[in-house]
Amino acid sequence: MNHWIIVPVLLPALLAAVLTLAMRYHIGLQRVFSVAGCVVLLAVALGLLIHAGSGAVEVYELGNWPAPFGIVLVLDRLSAVMVVLTAVLALVVLLYAIGSGWDARGSNFHPLWQFQLMGICGAFLTGDAFNLFVFFEVLLIASYGLMIHAGGARRLKAGVQYVIYNLLGSTLFLFALGTLYAVTGTLNMADMAERAAQIPFDDSALLRVGAMLLFGVFAIKAALLPLHFWLPNTYAEAPAPVAALFAIMTKVGAYAILRFYTLIFGPDLGATAALIDDILLYGALLTLAVGMIGILGARRLGRLAAFAAIGSMGTLLIAIAGFTEATTAAAIYYAIHSTLAGALLFLVVDLVRERRGATGGALVPGPRLAQHGIVAALWFGAAIATAGMPPLSGFIGKLLVLDATRDMAAVWLIWAAILVTSLVAILGLAQAGSVVFWKTTESAATAEAAEPPPAPPPALPLVACFTLLGGIVALSVFAGPVTRYLEATAAQLHAPAAYIAAVLGQG
Amino acid sequence: MELLMASAIGVMTAAGLYLVLRLRTFPVILGLALLTYAVNYFLFSTGRLAVNMPPVLRNGVETYTDPLPQALVLTAIVISFGMTAVVVMMALGAYLTSRDDDVTLPPEDGTGREDGA
Numbered sequence: 001m002n003h004w005i006i007v008p009v010l011l012p013a014l015l016a017a018v019l020t021l022a023m024r025y026h027i028g029l030q031r032v033f034s035v036a037g038c039v040v041l042l043a044v045a046l047g048l049l050i051h052a053g054s055g056a057v058e059v060y061e062l063g064n065w066p067a068p069f070g071i072v073l074v075l076d077r078l079s080a081v082m083v084v085l086t087a088v089l090a091l092v093v094l095l096y097a098i099g100s101g102w103d104a105r106g107s108n109f110h111p112l113w114q115f116q117l118m119g120i121c122g123a124f125l126t127g128d129a130f131n132l133f134v135f136f137e138v139l140l141i142a143s144y145g146l147m148i149h150a151g152g153a154r155r156l157k158a159g160v161q162y163v164i165y166n167l168l169g170s171t172l173f174l175f176a177l178g179t180l181y182a183v184t185g186t187l188n189m190a191d192m193a194e195r196a197a198q199i200p201f202d203d204s205a206l207l208r209v210g211a212m213l214l215f216g217v218f219a220i221k222a223a224l225l226p227l228h229f230w231l232p233n234t235y236a237e238a239p240a241p242v243a244a245l246f247a248i249m250t251k252v253g254a255y256a257i258l259r260f261y262t263l264i265f266g267p268d269l270g271a272t273a274a275l276i277d278d279i280l281l282y283g284a285l286l287t288l289a290v291g292m293i294g295i296l297g298a299r300r301l302g303r304l305a306a307f308a309a310i311g312s313m314g315t316l317l318i319a320i321a322g323f324t325e326a327t328t329a330a331a332i333y334y335a336i337h338s339t340l341a342g343a344l345l346f347l348v349v350d351l352v353r354e355r356r357g358a359t360g361g362a363l364v365p366g367p368r369l370a371q372h373g374i375v376a377a378l379w380f381g382a383a384i385a386t387a388g389m390p391p392l393s394g395f396i397g398k399l400l401v402l403d404a405t406r407d408m409a410a411v412w413l414i415w416a417a418i419l420v421t422s423l424v425a426i427l428g429l430a431q432a433g434s435v436v437f438w439k440t441t442e443s444a445a446t447a448e449a450a451e452p453p454p455a456p457p458p459a460l461p462l463v464a465c466f467t468l469l470g471g472i473v474a475l476s477v478f479a480g481p482v483t484r485y486l487e488a489t490a491a492q493l494h495a496p497a498a499y500i501a502a503v504l505g506q507g
Numbered sequence: 508m509e510l511l512m513a514s515a516i517g518v519m520t521a522a523g524l525y526l527v528l529r530l531r532t533f534p535v536i537l538g539l540a541l542l543t544y545a546v547n548y549f550l551f552s553t554g555r556l557a558v559n560m561p562p563v564l565r566n567g568v569e570t571y572t573d574p575l576p577q578a579l580v581l582t583a584i585v586i587s588f589g590m591t592a593v594v595v596m597m598a599l600g601a602y603l604t605s606r607d608d609d610v611t612l613p614p615e616d617g618t619g620r621e622d623g624a
Contacts, residue, residue: 130579137586144593148600156601157612160532163594164610167539168527170590174546174583181576182553233612 002051005060005075007044008083008121011037016114024108031098034110038094041117042087045080052080053485055492057502059127067127067503068188074127074503077489078332082124082255085336086248089343090117092467096347097241099460100354105150105239112149116142116245123252127503129180130187132256133173136221140166143249146242147234158237165230169220176213183207190503193264193496196271204271211265211272215279218260221253223313225286231310232294236302240350243305244343250313251335258320258328262493263500267323281321281410285417288314292421295428301349301361304432308345308386311425312338315388315418319401322408328490330400333483337393337475341385344468348382351375351461352436363432365439370457376437378462381469383429388422393475398422400483512552519545532598532608539594543587550580 015037023029052058052075060073094113096102103109119139126132144166148159181187183206184195199207216227223231231250235243257280265272291311298304316338319331349361352375359366369375381392388394398418405414475482492498519541526538554573562574602608 130582134582134586137590141590141593144597148597151600151604153601153604154612156597156604157610160594160597160601161610161612163590163597164527164535164539167590167594168542170586171539171542171546175549177579178546178550178553178576181579187575237612 002058002060002075004044004048004051005058005073005125006062008041008048008087009073009118009125011041011044012114012118012121016111016118019111019114020108027104030110031103034113035091035094035098037114038087038091038117041121042084042091045084045087048075049080049084051075052077053488055488057492057499059502066505068186068191071131072127072188072503073122073125074190074499075125076499077485077492078255078258079124081332081336081486081489082251083121085251085339086117086120086124088471089245089248089339092464092471093241093244093343093347095467096244096461096464099458099464100241100350101458102150102239102241108145109149112142112145113245115139116146118142120248120252124255127189128187129177129189129192132189133170133177136173136252137170139249139252140170143242143246146245147238149239149242155237155239158233162230162234165220169217172213172220173217176210176217179206179210179213183210188503189259189263190500193266193500194504196264197269199271201270207271208275211260211275214260215257215276218253218256219280219283221250222257222317223250223253223287223310224280224283224317225290225314226283228287228290228310228313232303232306235306235309235346236300240346240353243302244346247309247339247342247346250309251316251339254313254316254320254331254335257317258331258493261323262328263496266494266496277321277323280317281408281414284314284317284321285413286314287311287317288417288421290314292424292428295425296431298428298432299363301352301363301432301436304363304428305342305345305349308425308429309338309342311421312342312386314421315398315401318414318418319404322405324404324407325487325490325494326404327401327408328493329483329486330397330404332486332489333393333400333479334397336482337385337397337472340468340471340475341382341392341394344378344465344472345382345386347461347465347468348375348378351378351465355457356436363435365435365441368440369437371462372437372440374462376433378465378469379433379437381472383426383433385469385472387425387429389426391476392472393479394472396476396479508556508558512548512556516545516548516552519548530610532602532610535610536591536594536598540587540591543583543591547580547583547587550576550583552576 019030058075062071116139119135122135144163147162148156184192186192220227288311291307291314294307295304316331316334319327353361355369356366385392385394388398523538523541526534554576557572560570560572562572
């Protein structure tokens with residue numbers, strides 16, 4: 001057994017406990033250990049990515065109990081890619097949080113951050129449906145704490161909404177799992193796939209109910225319209241580094257849809273074939289439209305970034321709705337891109353808010369910012385990435401999605417939606433950018449000139465933002481090798497027999 | 508037995524959802540608690556309803572009840588218990604800072620900082 005598979009779960013869990021117990025009042029020590037933990041996590045994740053590249057499905061049996069009796073962690077290409085993405089995002093955004101001082105504005109930021117990573121990595125790695133629920137809860141509980149970090153009346157209220165919405169989602173998750181357990185008698189995902197295939201079509205009504213309930217849960221996480229209402233308030237009110245980390249949380253929902261509807265309720269399973277395809281496709285088209293129109297209509301930068309996150313989920317879910325190898329590969333590429341781009345947008349929005357003083361995130365002309373040119377350049381980069389303009393990876397991602405959906409029945413609708421909403425997003429982002437960066441109020445600038453010049457803002461946040469931008473550039477430059485890996489990932493997902501054989505020990 | 512369980516789960520779910528839709532934190536939390544009770548009973552019944560049967564292997568016993576749902580229910584109880592505590596604390600915090608127990612966010616004032624810092 002390869003013990004490295006458990007490290008992305010175990011390392012943040014232990015580190016979080018140590019951070020809480022041993023260095024609760026030492027923010028400096030917490031920062032050092034938290035960053036070191038993220039660096040090690042990234043190194044391990046990269047090792048797992050290379051390891052999974054061989055195409056083998058690695059199984060880690062917790063407590064050495066064989067599946068389906070014990071809980072297993074499963075490493076395949078998709079899990080490895082998602083864990084690497086999590087580790088990269090966590091490290092860079094953590095540097096931003098430290099540089100901007102966000103982590104010191106409340107207590108226990110770093111332990112919660114590590115628990116959040118534990119939950120996300122666990123959700124990506126687990127091969128057991130109930131264990132997935134537990135990891136969802138872990139990441140949600142940590143996110144409740146992070147969401148209300150630094151306090152404030154509006155943030156607390158938005159936090160309460162977020163918790164209530166997610167508690168309802170968790171209840172639905174339990175109903176879904178209970179239904180599926182009643183039908184199949186197992187919770188191991190590979191075993192469930194095997195048993196679901198044996199259920200005759202006439203007896204499969206409950207199985208379909210379970211599959212639909214589960215889809216509802218994941219649609220909430222992935223912010224699919226009309227279940228997206230939790231997202232705008234949460235993301236707009238959350239502390240910026242937390243909102244940036246939340247960029248991966250919607251992808252957890254997308255990942256779960258991809259995993260369950262290729263492995264268990266795959267296209268070959270007669271009972272549930274084409275059960276969700278249409279709902280997912282048209283829901284995703286609406287999500288895309290609402291997200292991008294939301295960018296155009298937003299009157300505050302935080303909400304603008306939140307609607308950009310919804311719009312990117314729309315494009316991603318359109319690609320997932322294809323359920324072919326080509327669309328899946330495109331979906332994963334776009335997921336990587338939109339995670340980095342979404343996080344970058346939230347961080348740049350925070351840079352602007354921190355520099356604008358009382359004007360904050362309102363989209364009205366404000367004072368000239370400190371380091372005006374650099375922040376404007378970052379906004380420009382983030383906007384290009386978000387809207388999907390060349391030369392950054394958003395363009396390649398959208399191109400891949402357009403190309404992969406060419407054979408689908410609704411191809412003209414999809415193409416029209418993606419292309420028109422891209423234009424709407426460009427308009428919205430350009431409008432916001434010109435208000436913030438070009439229409440500065442000169443009177444405020446002259447008034448400020450009379451005062452002594454303020455201390456220059458710290459450089460680390462800018463470094464973190466440029467690293468994210470660099471990641472997006474790297475994703476565009478190395479699009480060839482990345483898409484080759486992702487095509488192999490999609491091929492592995494759409495041939496679930498190897499996964500099932502590896503988990504159940506028949507390989 | 509089946510009718511009793513089914514109607515209990517149904518009534519609790521309906522009452523819970525109704526309370527959640529009240530949009531005041533106290534009824535919403537009560538509604539969430541009712542929903543978690545409903546889901547616990549539901550999970551319990553997924554291993555088939557069985558009376559007076561042991562969940563672990565024993566000599567001389569022919570019929571058993573499924574032990575797995577019981578373990579699942581325990582996990583679900585622990586999580587929902589913790590979550591109820593968290594949401595109560597957060598709702599109290601929100602009430603004490605804004606002096607208002609409405610769940611919906613007040614409209615934004617246009618110029619004030621939205622991050623509250």
